[in-house]
Amino acid sequence: MIPLVVRTIDELHAATRKWREVGETYAIVPTMGALHEGHLTLLEEGAKLADRVMATIFVNPRQFSATEDLGRYPRDEEGDIEKLASANCDLVYIPNIDQIYPDGFATSISPAGAAKTGLEDKFRPQFFDGVATVVAKLFIQSAADFAMFGEKDYQQLMVVRQMARDLDLGIDVVGVPTIREDDGLAKSSRNRYLSKHERHQATAIIRALMQAADKINAGQDMQQATKAASRSLTTLGFKVDYVTARNADTLAVPTRPDEPLRLLAAAWLGKTRLIDNIPV
Ligand code: AMP
Numbered sequence: 001m002i003p004l005v006v007r008t009i010d011e012l013h014a015a016t017r018k019w020r021e022v023g024e025t026y027a028i029v030p031t032m033g034a035l036h037e038g039h040l041t042l043l044e045e046g047a048k049l050a051d052r053v054m055a056t057i058f059v060n061p062r063q064f065s066a067t068e069d070l071g072r073y074p075r076d077e078e079g080d081i082e083k084l085a086s087a088n089c090d091l092v093y094i095p096n097i098d099q100i101y102p103d104g105f106a107t108s109i110s111p112a113g114a115a116k117t118g119l120e121d122k123f124r125p126q127f128f129d130g131v132a133t134v135v136a137k138l139f140i141q142s143a144a145d146f147a148m149f150g151e152k153d154y155q156q157l158m159v160v161r162q163m164a165r166d167l168d169l170g171i172d173v174v175g176v177p178t179i180r181e182d183d184g185l186a187k188s189s190r191n192r193y194l195s196k197h198e199r200h201q202a203t204a205i206i207r208a209l210m211q212a213a214d215k216i217n218a219g220q221d222m223q224q225a226t227k228a229a230s231r232s233l234t235t236l237g238f239k240v241d242y243v244t245a246r247n248a249d250t251l252a253v254p255t256r257p258d259e260p261l262r263l264l265a266a267a268w269l270g271k272t273r274l275i276d277n278i279p280v
Pocket of ligand 1: 038190
């Protein structure tokens with residue numbers, strides 16, 4: 001089934017109004033395109049919860065800094081629509097830039113809480129304001145019942161969930177476990193930047209996280225375990241931004257032995273920045 005492609009808020013509303021008129025619910029899957037199986041799994045999970053599923057494709061300039069990869073971020077609209085057709089996606093909203101940022105646009109959402117925990121926010125200071133602003137707009141424009149987000153971007157999932165709650169956006173934010181390549185590397189649109197050699201090395205991140213989780217489960221101090229993981233990645237040639245154990249709900253630094261934990265890592269391999277995380 002080829003999804004209906006809409007590019008304006010009016011077209012989007014015309015389509016969702018038809019669904020509402022017959023009492024159908026729908027889920028939204030926000031993406032930046034260059035779709036892979038991770039994105040398609042979000043659509044499948046959405047279809048389990050709602051009658052209809054829509055994807056959005058928008059490479060959001062506001063979540064990139066001047067030095068980041070906005071210009072070279074992969075774009076493949078035709079290929080994406082083909083993939084969405086195979087995933088039973090009902091509609092894809094590919095907003096024209098003025099539908100998101102009309103002339104004179106001057107409002108921004110600035111999340112705190114999980115967004116200010118010294119993880120992605122420390123290394124990409126503009127990132128969560130950009131994400132929260134565009135995601136709030138997509139939630140309001142779509143008025144969807146469910147929003148599907150990947151655990152791959154764990155801090156983002158926590159931030160979006162808190163924003164939806166804080167601002168009464170009336171949407172249920174659902175997290176979906178990370179989809180991986182056969183060798184464990186988390187699927188990502190950015191993996192295509194990796195050279196053959198880097199692609200081979202990239203699996204070290206999940207291995208380092210799993211070793212650290214094993215050590216923590218065996219009773220080792222979590223600082224020691226994450227430091228060892230960070231050191232092993234550095235030895236392999238990564239430039240590590242962080243490897244850390246955090247409270248799985250708040251992403252605060254754990255203070256009690258019985259807290260639910262999440263291990264999170266971000267590291268550069270050459271010119272590519274990779275992130276991953278796992279539960280402990
Ligand atoms: P992106 O296009 O990278 O902005 O991602 C769009 C959505 O897909 C976000 O909710 C991501 O967390 C999610 N996503 C990306 N990669 C994966 C993956 N490997 N497994 C599950 N979800 C993912």
